Ligand SMILES: [Zn+2]
């Protein structure tokens with residue numbers, strides 16, 4: 406077998422991207438070399454730089470270029486609150502609500518036994534150690550409200566409670582602006598059970 | 604404005620890939636850094652190497668790492684035939700049929716005035732020069748049978764004939780194995796007009 410050409414190597418490498426099959430990998434390789442060499446050079450540099458520089462925050466586990474991320478270094482944060490999210494995007498969504506001023510722990514995933522994702526893959530030990538620093542008073546679970554997110558929240562909740570930590574979960578209910586007619590029955594049922602005095 | 608982090612730079616660069624929007628660029632960046640750092644390093648190398656090494660064949664215009672591609676260097680080829688295709692993939696498809704032993708010219712595109720793709724973008728001058736080498740006796744047009752491919756074939760055909768070159772086009776007709784009931788009327792009409800004596 407003769408060695409792969411640079412073009413074939415590029416197409417092969419592009420298949421490592423999630424959601425990119427052989428056909429679109431080849432289309433991407435052709436496109437970049439034919440129409441956007443500057444972009445191709447940019448991608449080469451960006452991947453090399455990212456691999457070299459990006460690590461995980463020693464405290465909250467998110468992506469960062471320093472041992473501690475900016476959020477963890479922010480002295481204005483309420484260190485008694487620790488919000489657990491699945492991904493950096495989820496953290497960003499919560500930040501945008503301006504309703505939370507505590508710190509975070511980013512799992513970088515969710516429990517998914519069928520896909521072979523267990524407690525170790527979502528850095529449970531690191532989270533337990535982080536939450537047991539003697540300063541954290543409440544762990545706020547903000548994993549997604551999917552089956553896997555709920556299972557992850559449940560697992561973390563049990564683990565934390567076993568260590569005497571206070572745990573809370575974001576409220577479920579009818580979305581703001583939601584018309585009951587168009588909201589699914591499960592959501593309405595949950596909203597009914599979780600109804601609050603006004 | 605503070606400079607983009609390595610992660611943001613990677614997501615930005617990934618948006619240069621065709622068909623990748625901001626959401627999937629971010630998802631790709633997260634995925635590669637979280638789950639496939641080896642793949643990320645591979646992509647960095649592959650892009651850099653491709654940009655550095657891949658050029659266009661001076662004769663047929665396809666991608667190659669040398670001044671002349673392997674096909675053009677193959678002395679066994681019939682140099683009187685020059686087949687014009689849109690992309691390297693199209694050339695590969697024709698090669699796989701084992702019905703053609705001539706040489707190629709790869710346009711690396713098709714005429715598409717609406718997208719601003721004119722004769723210069725498909726290297727028409729290079730093709731005219733190539734076909735006028737005194738050896739080429741027939742130009743075989745194998746652009747796609749789409750509107751743009753047909754327009755491209757027509758344009759090249761006129762240009763070549765004006766220079767006294769013989770031009771042919773792949774036959775259109777009912778696909779092998781095609782049942783008339785399921786073939787579109789336009790194809791049947793064309794097959795009727797192009798019918799051959801048996
Ligand atoms: Zn952090």
Ligand SMILES: [Zn+2]
Pocket residue numbers: 660661662663664665671672673674675
């Ligand atoms: Zn060539």
